[in-house]
Amino acid sequence: MGIVIKQSGWNLAITAAGFVLGALNVLLLATTYLDDQYYGLWGYILSTAFLLFPLMSFGIHNTLVKFYSRYDDKNDRDSFLTQMLLWPLIIIIPVFILIYIYYDPIRLYIANRNQITSEFVWPIAVIAVFQAYFEIFYAWTKVHMKTIGGNFLKEVFYRFGATVMLISLALNWITQIQFIYSLVIIYGLRAFIMKIVALKTYSPKWQLGKIKASKDLINYSLLMIVAGSVSTALLDLDKFMINDYLIIDNISWYNVAVFIATVIAVPARGMAQIMHPLTAGHFNRGEMIEVEHLYKRSSLNLSIISGFLVIIIICNVNEFYDLMRPEYRVGIPIVMLIAIVKYAESLLGSNNAILYNSDLYRVTLWLGLLLAFIAVILNMWLIPLYGLIGAAISTCIAYVLYAFAKAFYVYHKLHIHPWTTRTSLSIFVILAFIAVFYFWDFSWNPVLNILIKSIILSIAYLLVIRKMKLSDEINGLVSKYLP
Secondary structure (H helix, E strand, O other): OHHHHHHHHHHHHHHHHHHHHHHHHHHHHHHHHOOHHHHHHHHHHHHHHHHHHHHHHOOHHHHHHHHHHHOOOHHHHHHHHHHHHHOOHHHHHHHHHHHHHOHHHHHHHHOOOOHHHHHHHHHHHHHHHHHHHHHHHHHHHHOOOOOHHHHHHHHHHHHHHHHHHHHHHHOOOOOHHHHHHHHHHHHHHHHHHHHHHHHHHOOOOOOOOOOOOHHHHHHHHHHHHHHHHHHHHHHHHHHHHHHHHOOOHHHHHHHHHHHHHHHHHHHHHHHHHHHHHHHHHHHHOOOHHHHHHHHHHHHHHHHHHHHHHHHHHHHHHHHHHHOOOHHHHHHHHHHHHHHHHHHHHHHOOOHHHHHHOOOOHHHHHHHHHHHHHHHHHHHHHHHHHHOHHHHHHHHHHHHHHHHHHHHHHHHHHHOOOOOOHHHHHHHHHHHHHHHHHOOOOOOOOHHHHHHHHHHHHHHHHHHHHHHHOOOHHHHHHHHHHOO
16 A cells, blocks of 8 residues: 555645635635626536546546556557557547537537527537546556646646636636636646646657557447446536526536535545556456455545545535525535535445456446436436435435445455445444534634634544554554654
8 A cells, every 4th residue: 555655645635735726716716706607607518528528538548547557568558559549539520520510409409598508519529628638648647657747737737727717807807708718728738738747757659550459448448438428427417407407507506515525535536546557457467365455445544534524524514604605505415415425435445446447347337327327317307396406316316326336246246345344433433423513513703613623523533543543554644743
C-alpha cells in the first residue's frame, strides 16, 4: 500500500482543494451571480456532455490502462499508443455528422420543457470530446504511475477556471451566456495541457504498425463504452431527466445538494487514480493475493475516511442551508440520499479496478444496463410524483443496487470481497456519531456553528478510530504526524 498511500495522499489533497474551489463556485458565486435558469443550464450541459463522453472516447481511457502493461516491446507499445489516440475518431466523426444533419430535431427534443437548452447542442458535443481526450491522456500518465498532475487538472483546473469566469461575471466583464460558452474554452484548454503532460511523461514514436491482440482491444473498448455510459448514467441521468419534467431552475437546486454530498467521494476519487493501474499490473502478473489485499485495505480505509465526511456533512447539513436562499432547502433530503450513494461507492474500494482489469467486466456491463434501465423507469415514475426528491430516490436505489451487485459478482467469481470485521465496526461508529450529533446544534451564527461542531466531531472521531485500531495505515499516519 506504500505507493497507494503516497499518491493517494497527494491526490486527496488536490481533490480536496478542488472541492474547496467548487464550494466557492457552487455555494457562493453561482448562487449569487447566476440566475437559477443559467445555473441549471450549467449543470444540464455538463451532465449531458458527461453522458456522451464514454461514447466519444470509444472506451479508450480504460483500454489503455488494462492493456498497456502487456506490451514490453517499444515498437508494439508505440503502435498501441498511436492507435489509442485515433480510434475515438471512429465514433466522433460520425456523431458530429449526425448532429449536423439532425440538428433541428435534436434541438427540439432537448428543448421539450426548457427552451433555453436548445442553443447548446454543439457546446455539449464539443465538451464531450474534450472530456474524452482529457481522460485518454490522463490514462496515458496513469500507466506510468504518474497521477498527481492529471488529478490536479481534473479536480482543480476546471474549477479554478470557473471561479475566474464567475468573478468576471460578478464584475460585469462577461454576460451569463458568455459564462456558459466559456465552459467550452476551459475544457478545451484542460485537454490540451493534459496532452502536453502525457507526452512529456512518455513520447512515443508515432507509427501505425499492427498491434497484438487487436481483436481483444476492440471488444474491450466497445464494452467499455457501455460500462462508462452505465456508470455515468447512474450519476448524471437524474439531471438530464429533470430537464424533461421540471423547469430548469430545479437543476440548480439539485446541483447544490449533489455537490455537498459529492464531497464524500473525494477520498475514493483520489485513491482510484492509482488503484486502477496497480490492479491492472497485479492481474497481468497473476498476483491474486495482492489484488485481494488491495481490495480489503482500500475498502476499509475509504470507509473510515469517507465516513468521517459523511458525519461532517449530515450533522451540519441544516447549517449549510442556512447560508443559502430559502428555495435551496428542498435539497436537504437529497444530500442525505446522495450521501448514501457516495458512501456505498467508497465501501467498494478497488472493486471497479478489479472489474475493469479482469475478464469479469462482460457480465457486469449487462447488469449495469439493466439497472440503468431501472433508473430511467424510476425517474419517469418518481420525478413527476416527488420532484427533485424523486430523482434522488431513483439514483440512490439504482446506484446502491448496482454497487453491491458488482461486489457480489466479484465474490461469486473470484471468491474475494472487500469487507472485514473492521469495516463493519467503522460503519457502526459512523452511524453512532450521526445518531448522537445530528440533533445537537448551537444557537449561534451558522458558520460558527459548523466550525465548532466540526472541530468537536473531528477530535472525537479521530480518538475513537485510533483507540479501536481500525486501520493500520491511518493509525500509522496519525502516529507520525500527531504522536
